[in-house]
Amino acid sequence: MGKILSGGQILMESLINEGVDTIFGYPGGAIMPTYDFLYDYRDRINHVLVRHEQGASHAAEGYARVSGKTGVCLVTSGPGVTNTVTGVADAMIDSTPIVVIAGQVGASLLGSDAFQEVDVVDMMQPVCKWAYQIRDAKDVAWAVSRAFYIASSGRPGPVVLDFAKNAQVEKAEYEPMKVNFIRSYIPVPETDEESIVNAARLINQAERPLVLVGQGVELGYATAELRAFIEKAGMPAGCTLLGLSALPSDHPLNVGMLGMHGSLGSNKMTQKCDLLIAVGMRFDDRITGKLSTYATQAKKIHFDIDPSEINKNVPVDVSVLGDCKTTLPAVTALLEKKEHKEWREAFRPYDEEENRVVIEPQIHPKEGPLRMGEVIRKVSELTQNKAVMVTDVGQNQMMSARYFKFTQCRSVVTSGGMGTMGYGLPAAIGATFGAPERTVCVFLGDGGLQMTIQELGTIMEQGAPVKIILLNNNYLGNVRQWQQLFFRRRYSFTPMLNPDYEKIAEAYNIPCATVIERKDLEAEIEKMVNTPGPYLLQCAIMEEDNVFPMCFPGHDVDDMVLKLED
Amino acid sequence: MMNDNIFASEMSGSSNVPENKISKFPVVNDGKTWYTLIIFSENLAGVLNQITNVFTRRQLNIESLNVSPSGFKGLHRYTVTCRSDFETMKKVVKQIEKKIDVVLARFYTEDHVYVMEQALYKIETSKLIADHDISKAIRKHEAKIVEVNATYSIVSIEGLPSDIVELRHILRDHGCMLQFVSSGIVAVTKSSHEELNSFLKVRKLQKEAITED
Ligand SMILES: Cc1ncc(C[n+]2csc(CCOP(=O)(O)OP(=O)(O)O)c2C)c(N)n1
Numbered sequence: 001m002g003k004i005l006s007g008g009q010i011l012m013e014s015l016i017n018e019g020v021d022t023i024f025g026y027p028g029g030a031i032m033p034t035y036d037f038l039y040d041y042r043d044r045i046n047h048v049l050v051r052h053e054q055g056a057s058h059a060a061e062g063y064a065r066v067s068g069k070t071g072v073c074l075v076t077s078g079p080g081v082t083n084t085v086t087g088v089a090d091a092m093i094d095s096t097p098i099v100v101i102a103g104q105v106g107a108s109l110l111g112s113d114a115f116q117e118v119d120v121v122d123m124m125q126p127v128c129k130w131a132y133q134i135r136d137a138k139d140v141a142w143a144v145s146r147a148f149y150i151a152s153s154g155r156p157g158p159v160v161l162d163f164a165k166n167a168q169v170e171k172a173e174y175e176p177m178k179v180n181f182i183r184s185y186i187p188v189p190e191t192d193e194e195s196i197v198n199a200a201r202l203i204n205q206a207e208r209p210l211v212l213v214g215q216g217v218e219l220g221y222a223t224a225e226l227r228a229f230i231e232k233a234g235m236p237a238g239c240t241l242l243g244l245s246a247l248p249s250d251h252p253l254n255v256g257m258l259g260m261h262g263s264l265g266s267n268k269m270t271q272k273c274d275l276l277i278a279v280g281m282r283f284d285d286r287i288t289g290k291l292s293t294y295a296t297q298a299k300k301i302h303f304d305i306d307p308s309e310i311n312k313n314v315p316v317d318v319s320v321l322g323d324c325k326t327t328l329p330a331v332t333a334l335l336e337k338k339e340h341k342e343w344r345e346a347f348r349p350y351d352e353e354e355n356r357v358v359i360e361p362q363i364h365p366k367e368g369p370l371r372m373g374e375v376i377r378k379v380s381e382l383t384q385n386k387a388v389m390v391t392d393v394g395q396n397q398m399m400s401a402r403y404f405k406f407t408q409c410r411s412v413v414t415s416g417g418m419g420t421m422g423y424g425l426p427a428a429i430g431a432t433f434g435a436p437e438r439t440v441c442v443f444l445g446d447g448g449l450q451m452t453i454q455e456l457g458t459i460m461e462q463g464a465p466v467k468i469i470l471l472n473n474n475y476l477g478n479v480r481q482w483q484q485l486f487f488r489r490r491y492s493f494t495p496m497l498n499p500d501y502e503k504i505a506e507a508y509n510i511p512c513a514t515v516i517e518r519k520d521l522e523a524e525i526e527k528m529v530n531t532p533g534p535y536l537l538q539c540a541i542m543e544e545d546n547v548f549p550m551c552f553p554g555h556d557v558d559d560m561v562l563k564l565e566d
Numbered sequence: 567m568m569n570d571n572i573f574a575s576e577m578s579g580s581s582n583v584p585e586n587k588i589s590k591f592p593v594v595n596d597g598k599t600w601y602t603l604i605i606f607s608e609n610l611a612g613v614l615n616q617i618t619n620v621f622t623r624r625q626l627n628i629e630s631l632n633v634s635p636s637g638f639k640g641l642h643r644y645t646v647t648c649r650s651d652f653e654t655m656k657k658v659v660k661q662i663e664k665k666i667d668v669v670l671a672r673f674y675t676e677d678h679v680y681v682m683e684q685a686l687y688k689i690e691t692s693k694l695i696a697d698h699d700i701s702k703a704i705r706k707h708e709a710k711i712v713e714v715n716a717t718y719s720i721v722s723i724e725g726l727p728s729d730i731v732e733l734r735h736i737l738r739d740h741g742c743m744l745q746f747v748s749s750g751i752v753a754v755t756k757s758s759h760e761e762l763n764s765f766l767k768v769r770k771l772q773k774e775a776i777t778e779d
Pocket of ligand 1: 478
């Protein structure tokens with residue numbers, strides 16, 4: 001016979017039972033009973049008070065990305081939970097395990113337009129993996145355990161629990177529960193033996209194989225298996241934005257990022273390879289460019305845990321369903337050792353061209369204002385390429401992806417599928433809790449920082465050691481770039497009058513410095529890295545700089561523009 | 567549940583479709599095919615919304631939708647008909663099956679399911695009496711007149727969707743229609759293999775294996 005507890009207490013016990021030690025939240029009417037119980041659990045659950053519920057959702061995402069654990073948010077009903085929709089949708093498209101627990105009006109008031117009542121389950125269902133309304137205290141333990149199982153298993157994703165107020169206070173018997181089976185849900189599909197053999201055969205026959213590495217490799221803890229796979233068959237590999245740290249940046253087989261702002265070589269060779277091997281990625285249009293011409297010359301293999309991704313955008317010859325932690329080694333065992341020397345050499349002229357025309361002028365400019373690339377690369381180097389890279393969205397994101405270097409997995413925290421501005425700062429806070437032993441650097445634009453700038457308050461209160469690198473170009477840079485390229489330089493509402501960020505940092509008691517001159521850059525970054533706790537480094541960036549190479553939307557993926565035409 | 571056999575007709579054995587068969591579904595010349603989806607879910611709130619949402623997102627029209635308990639306790643059954651193409655249906659069904667509480671989702675072309683539908687037509691009695699073609703059509707379609715009074719009559723039919731639509735057209739063309747309603751198409755597979763049964767058996771064994779260790 002278990003203990004008789006209130007629903008809110010059962011929630012706390014269940015969270016502890018799931019190994020939760022940190023939650024991000026914001027109280028309010030409908031969740032107050034639970035917050036009252038939380039008060040007695042402060043020694044076991046660390047609650048981080050954010051400044052806006054969107055911040056809680058992104059912090060939970062950042063926490064989950066770096067730790068591999070499920071991030072948790074606790075918010076109130078109505079506006080509290082609607083404020084988390086962006087984070088939930090973001091976690092869905094980027095396969096990030098979070099559980100959002102939201103207060104709801106009491107069951108007797110449901111459907112009556114009661115104060116702060118909103119139809120959470122219907123609102124959230126299209127953007128989450130599972131949503132459930134808890135109306136009864138005796139369902140709490142089951143629902144929480146089911147939520148964590150669903151969020152973290154198979155292809156991870158967000159789960160929303162809509163927690164009616166009466167169920168928080170009413171009592172029920174509590175027995176610890178562990179859901180690890182749901183009849184209607186098969187997190188890891190069975191692998192067809194034949195698909196392993198067929199994949200290996202195609203790889204052994206291939207002369208010009210190219211591997212596409214997605215986040216699935218990290219989510220499946222299969223980075224070592226991936227390396228063994230590509231190394232045995234000597235296959236060059238490009239990474240998606242979210243897959244960037246699944247393979248060390250300087251690995252000899254790493255041919256850079258794929259897609260719109262990816263490396264010249266990886267995109268050119270996508271159209272020249274004879275076999276494309278996608279691992280844990282979903283052929284997003286930012287990767288493929290024009291779909292109808294995408295790698296049509298090549299045979300294709302797709303490793304994925306989610307059957308609905310197979311043939312969704314790109315039809316493939318062999319699909320290897322299952323967990324890449326087991327499928328990759330199974331295929332590797334059947335591979336012939338190969339070097340593919342000539343094929344790998346073929347990337348070199350493209351690398352050299354990109355290096356000369358794009359990379360060198362970005363990371364080693366001789367004159368003119370600071371450029372994003374040099375700042376990002378310097379931060380990377382001065383943190384021994386070991387830091388967690390968090391980004392916001394825009395030019396800062398693409399430049400970070402291009403110029404930050406990775407030596408450890410789970411080092412990329414960025415909003416891929418949704419491109420959510422305002423993600424960076426709160427996600428970085430979450431990352432400092434998810435990986436307290438690591439340095440967390442967040443690169444932001446002046447637009448994105450201001451979308452969730454209130455989280456500086458959270459940073460101040462928690463002393464969260466977030467290294468904030470503000471790449472200030474006085475523009476909504478990414479949109480400005482598109483206006484320059486596609487809208488005849490008509491800068492419709494992209495120039496922005498900025499506040500004095502030093503004063504803002506000062507108000508929040510966060511050490512701050514501004515770099516304008518190139519000669520000061522290194523010393524200022526060093527100072528930031530060596531200052532314990534949070535830090536804001538503002539860099540005055542060239543105002544009208546552009547991210548290149550670029551594959552224009554709707555163009556073939558190998559049709560890359562390296563610089564503006566004069 | 568997920569596997570790649572969402573298009574289940576490969577497994578359904580020979581269905582002895584006669585040549586020059588009459589279509590069970592109304593003929594629409596838009597290059598699309600009629601598909602029947604059969605979906606099973608746990609009896610939890612909100613599953614129907616999740617299913618219809620997959621269609622909405624792709625701007626697919628649901629032609630008919632029927633929800634009922636299934637032959638299994640605690641499992642609901644959805645029959646959806648939709649006109650589309652094979653590739654789209656494959657993706658739609660996979661995305662439906664991906665929903666946590668959906669147990670099984672399959673789609674079929676008309677040869678692989680036994681379908682039927684019920685409909686009621688409320689028509690003007692005066693026109694029914696005046697125009698013999700109306701009662702001829704009713705008889706030809708094996709429909710029954712289940713109520714007659716001075717103002718209206720009710721015609722009931724149970725049959726193929728194509729017949730029901732045909733009779734609707736005729737009655738409408740004769741200007742006697744007051745109301746029309748149909749139940750939505752229901753369907754069972756013609757296969758001699760009961761996939762849901764085997765699936766549930768396998769899952770039961772898997773569950774036992776998990777709880778044992
Ligand atoms: C919430 C949200 N609103 C709008 C956009 C569209 N958008 C994408 S990038 C961008 C500009 C970002 O400007 P800034 O934050 O200054 O970064 P920069 O591109 O200059 O590095 C905008 C407005 C978005 N991605 N997210």
